[in-house]
Amino acid sequence: MTESLITDLALGPARLGGRAARSLAAEFTRHPGPKSGLLIGVESGSPVLDAVLEGLGPDDTLTVLTEDTFAAPGVQLIRSLAEAKPADVVIVGAPLAGTADEAHATLSTLRELVAPGGVLSLAVPALPGMGSAADDEVNRQVTAYGAGSDLVLRSKPPVRVHRLRFSPGSIDTAADLQPAYRPSSVPLAGGMNIDSNGVAAFGICAGLALATKKVAPRSKLWLVPALAAVPVAAFFRDPERDIPTDPASVVAASDGKVLSVERLTDDRFGEQSEWLRIAVFLSVLDVHVNRAPVAGRVADSFIEDGGFAAAMKPEAEHNVSAYTVLDTVNGRVVVAQRTGLIARRIVRRAPVGTMLAKGERYGLIRFGSRTDVYLPAGTAEPLVAPGDRVVGGSTVIARWL
Numbered sequence: 001m002t003e004s005l006i007t008d009l010a011l012g013p014a015r016l017g018g019r020a021a022r023s024l025a026a027e028f029t030r031h032p033g034p035k036s037g038l039l040i041g042v043e044s045g046s047p048v049l050d051a052v053l054e055g056l057g058p059d060d061t062l063t064v065l066t067e068d069t070f071a072a073p074g075v076q077l078i079r080s081l082a083e084a085k086p087a088d089v090v091i092v093g094a095p096l097a098g099t100a101d102e103a104h105a106t107l108s109t110l111r112e113l114v115a116p117g118g119v120l121s122l123a124v125p126a127l128p129g130m131g132s133a134a135d136d137e138v139n140r141q142v143t144a145y146g147a148g149s150d151l152v153l154r155s156k157p158p159v160r161v162h163r164l165r166f167s168p169g170s171i172d173t174a175a176d177l178q179p180a181y182r183p184s185s186v187p188l189a190g191g192m193n194i195d196s197n198g199v200a201a202f203g204i205c206a207g208l209a210l211a212t213k214k215v216a217p218r219s220k221l222w223l224v225p226a227l228a229a230v231p232v233a234a235f236f237r238d239p240e241r242d243i244p245t246d247p248a249s250v251v252a253a254s255d256g257k258v259l260s261v262e263r264l265t266d267d268r269f270g271e272q273s274e275w276l277r278i279a280v281f282l283s284v285l286d287v288h289v290n291r292a293p294v295a296g297r298v299a300d301s302f303i304e305d306g307g308f309a310a311a312m313k314p315e316a317e318h319n320v321s322a323y324t325v326l327d328t329v330n331g332r333v334v335v336a337q338r339t340g341l342i343a344r345r346i347v348r349r350a351p352v353g354t355m356l357a358k359g360e361r362y363g364l365i366r367f368g369s370r371t372d373v374y375l376p377a378g379t380a381e382p383l384v385a386p387g388d389r390v391v392g393g394s395t396v397i398a399r400w401l
Contacts, residue, residue, distance in 0.1 A: 009040065009041065009081075009092075009106045009109065009110075010096060010097055010098035010099075010102035010103055010105070010106045010134070011041050011092065011094040011095065011096060011097060011106075012094055012095045012096070012097035012125070015046070015047075015094075016046075016047060016048055016093070016094065016095070016123065016155060016159065017047055017154070017155045017156060018047050018051075019152050019154050019155055019183050020047075020048075020123060020152045020155040020159050020161065020183075021046075021047035021048040021050070021051040022051050022181050022183070023123075023150045023152055023161040023181060023182075023183050024048055024051070024091050024092075024093070024121050024122075024123060024161055025048065025051035025052045025054075025055060025091060025121075026121070026180040026181045026182075027089050027119045027121055027163060027180065028052055028055045028089040028091065028121075029051070029052070029054060029055025029178075029181070030055075030177050030178040030179070030180050030181075030357065031055075031088070031089070031173070031176075031177060032057070032176050032177070032178070033057040033058075033059050033060045034057070034059035034060055034061075035057075035060050035061075035088045035089065036060070036061045036062075036063075036085075036087040036088045036089075036115070037052060037056075037060065037061070037062045037063070037087050037088065037089045037090075037091065038062075038063050038064075038065070038084055038085075038086075038087035038089070038090045038091070038113055039052055039062060039063070039064045039065070039091050039093060040064075040065045040081075040090070040091065040092050040093060040110075041065065041066070041092060041093045041094045042064065042066055042068075042093035042094075043066055043067075043068035044068050044069075044070040046093060048091065048093040049064070049093070052091060053072060053075075056072075056073075056074055056075075058074075060074060061074060061076070062074055062075045062076070063075075063076045063077075063078055063084060063085070063087065064076070064077050064078070065078050065079070065080070065081065065083075065084060066078075066079075067079065081109065081113070084113055085113075086112070086113055086114060086115040086118070087113065087114070087115055087118065088115050088117075088118045088119075089118060089119055089121065090110060090113050090114050090118065090119070090120045090121070091121045091122075092110065092120075092121070092122040092123070094123075095122075095123045095124055095125050095157070095159055096122055096123070096124050096134045096138060097125075097134055098133065098134055099133045099134070100133045100134065100136050100137040101137075102134070103133070103134035103136075103137035103138060104137045107120075107137065107138070107141055107164075110122075111166055114164075114166055116167050117165070117167055117168060117169045117170050117173070118165070118167075118169075119147065119163050119164065119165050119169070120163070120164040120165075120166070121161065121162070121163050121164075122138075122161070122162055122164075123152075123159040123160065123161045123162070124138050124159060124160055124162070125157050125158070125159055125160075126151060126152070126153070126157070126158040126159050126160045127157060127158055138162060141164060142162050142164065145164040145165055145166050145353070146162060146163070146164060146351050146353070147163045147164065147165040147169075147351060147352075147353040147354045147355070148162075148163045148180075148349065148350065148351065148354050149161065149162045149163070150182060150183050150184060151183070151184070151196070152183045153196075154183075161183075163354075165353045168297065168353065169297055169353070169355045170297075171296055171297050171327050171328055171329055172329060173355070174295045174296050174297055174328070174355045174356065174357065175247065175295045175328075175329055175358075176295075177295060177355060177356075177357040177360075178357055179243070179357045179359055179360035179361065180357070180360060182349075182361055183196075184196045184349065184361075185238045185289075185361060186198075186199055191239060191240040192237060192238075192239050192240075193237070193238040193239065193240070194233060194236055194237055194238060195236040195237075195238050195288075195289060195364060197236045197347065197364065197366065198232075198233040198234070198235065198236025198237065198238075199233070199236075201229075201232045201233055201235070201236065202229050202230070202232065202233035205225045205226070205228050205229035205232055205233075206225070206226070206229050208222075208225035209222045209223075209224075209225040209226035209229070210222075212224075212225065235284065235288060235366075235367060236288060236289075236364070237287060238287065238289045238361070239287065241291070241359060241391065241392065241393035241394045242394055243358060243359030243393050243394065244358075244359075244394070244396055246396075247400075248399050248400045249358075249396045249398075249399060249400075250293050250294055250333075250373070250375065250380060250396065250397055250398040250399065250400070251291070251293050251294075251358060251359055251392070251393055251394060251395060251396055251397065252280060252291075252293065252373075252390035252391060252392050252393070252394070252395045252397050253280070253290050253291055253292070253293045253335050253371040253373050253392060254280055254282050254286070254287070254288075254289075254290050254291070254365075254371040254390075254392040255280075255282060255286040255287040255390065255391055255392045256280040256281050256282040256283065256286050256370075256371070256389070256390060256392075257280065257281050257283075257387065257388070257389055257390075258278065258279070258280055258281075258384050258385065258386050258387060258388045258389075258390060258397075259279040259280065259281045259312060259370070259386060260277070260278075260279045260386055261276075261277075261278050261279075261382045261384065261385060261386060262276075262277055263275065263276055263277075263377050264277055266374070268323075269300075269323075269325055269332060269334050269374065270299075270325070270332055272331065272332050272376050274376075274377035274378070275334075275374040275375065275376065275377055276374070276375045276376070276377050276380055276382060276398070277372055277373070277374050277375075278372070278373045278375075278382060278384065278397050278398065279370060279371070279372045280370065280371050280372075280373075280390055281311050281312050281369075281370050282311070282365065282369055282370060282371070284342065284367055287392060288364045288365055288366065288367065289361055289363075289364045289392065290335070290337060290361070290362060290363045290364055290365065290371060290392065291359050291360060291361055291362065291392045291393040292326070292335070292350075292356040292357065292358060292359065292360045292362050293333065293335060293358070293373045293397070294326065294328050294330070294333050294358050295328065295329075295356060295357050295358040296326030296327055296328035296329075296333060296355075296356060297326065297327045297328075297353070297354070297355055297356075298324060298325070298326060298350050298351065298352050298353060298354040298355075298356065299325045299326065299327045299332070299352065300323070300324075300325035300352060301322070301323065301324050301325065301348065301350065301351060301352055302322075302323055303320070303321065303322045303323070303346075304320070304321050304323070305320055306318045306319045306320045306321065306339075307319055307320070308320065308339055308340065308341055308344060309340070309341065310340055310341040311338060311339075311340030311341070311369045311370040312370075316338055316340060316370060319338050319339045319340065319369075319370075320338070320339045320344075320346075321336050321337065321338045321339070321346075322336070322337045322346045322348055322363075323335070323336050323337075324336075324337075324348070324350055324362065324363075326356065330376070330379060330380075330400050331376040331379060332376065333373070333374065333375055333376075334372075334373075334374035335371060335372070335373055335374075336371065336372040336374070337363060337365050337369070337370075337371055338365075338369055338370040338371070338372065339365070339369050340369035340370060342367045342369075344366070344367075345365070345366040345367075346363065346364075346365050346366075347363045347364045347365070347366070348362070348363045349361070349362055349363050350362040350363065359393035359394075373397065373398075375398055378401075379400060379401055380398045380399060380400050380401060381398060381399055381401060382397065382398050383396055383397060383398055383399055384397045384398075
């Protein structure tokens with residue numbers, strides 16, 4: 001990173017690694033194109049530059065603000081922001097730094113370079129004391145315009161990648177997007193991943209085992225957390241899935257067994273009041289990661305309080321639930337993540353404004369429970385029945401008429 005760019009845009013000198021680079025480039029690489037990109041503050045050989053170039057299609061354009069000199073097909077090099085034109089995806093190749101005022105000025109400048117419906121992708125240091133002043137301003141902007149964040153711990157330094165949308169993205173574009181790369185899904189082997197929650201759970205169990213062994217070396221109590229470490233981590237396994245390409249298909253939001261398929265009236269989600277609802281029960285042995293049943297833009301997201309009845313019972317209708325409301329090309333679609341007797345924690349990773357591809361990971365329910373998919377009544381036909389087993393992101397549970 002050159003000193004002039006650091007001064008002009010209050011960027012830090014850190015060189016971001018591969019996982020952080022992939023997260024920064026995710027909105028660019030998932031877009032099939034044609035699209036325009038603006039990459040700021042990188043040099044030849046930068047992992048961020050390499051990640052963006054991997055997503056550069058034949059009809060795409062990429063402008064790179066750099067003081068380095070290199071050549072790549074479809075890439076234009078510029079030396080100052082005055083030469084830049086608004087782009088669909090603007091990516092900042094180094095973490096933001098400086099004071100809150102400097103971060104505010106940097107974000108105000110970058111905002112002018114984001115095309116309508118476009119996204120700004122940037123990173124801030126994730127460790128305390130490494131960028132706290134800039135963090136305050138970034139967090140304020142994320143509250144208003146955030147469309148997703150990723151914590152990348154396997155980076156030097158660890159960073160949090162934010163995506164900002166200053167105006168709504170097109171729901172037509174969402175239908176063509178590929179699921180975004182998420183560092184929260186840690187690859188293992190053979191197409192199997194583990195959610196970051198599973199990594200944390202494994203670490204907690206292992207730490208308890210070591211602490212117990214140290215405090216009571218002659219006791220075998222340490223075996224309890226040690227033996228629990230792998231099974232607990234396995235609850236958060238996250239396998240890759242083959243997502244149907246048929247635009248008329250609606251896929252399961254989770255693994256599990258279909259509890260009910262019914263038409264009902266619900267006035268909470270906008271003008272539409274009659275719905276086709278497909279409810280799926282997740283046991284503690286099912287994959288807990290939740291996926292978007294259709295492509296769309298998150299229009300609303302809210303939680304309703306309630307109890308913690310067993311998810312397979314009718315009383316679960318009034319359990320604590322998190323609702324994600326999607327605007328799609330086929331109308332409004334809602335996904336509910338419901339807690340249960342054991343599941344007491346819902347993780348949501350798709351704030352309002354997020355563009356979700358069909359089958360994309362957007363959250364999880366810790367240790368099972370239930371997901372409900374609401375489709376506009378009369379516009380979709382169910383393809384599953386109570387008792388059927390479904391696979392999140394792969395099983396087609398309904399079809400648009």
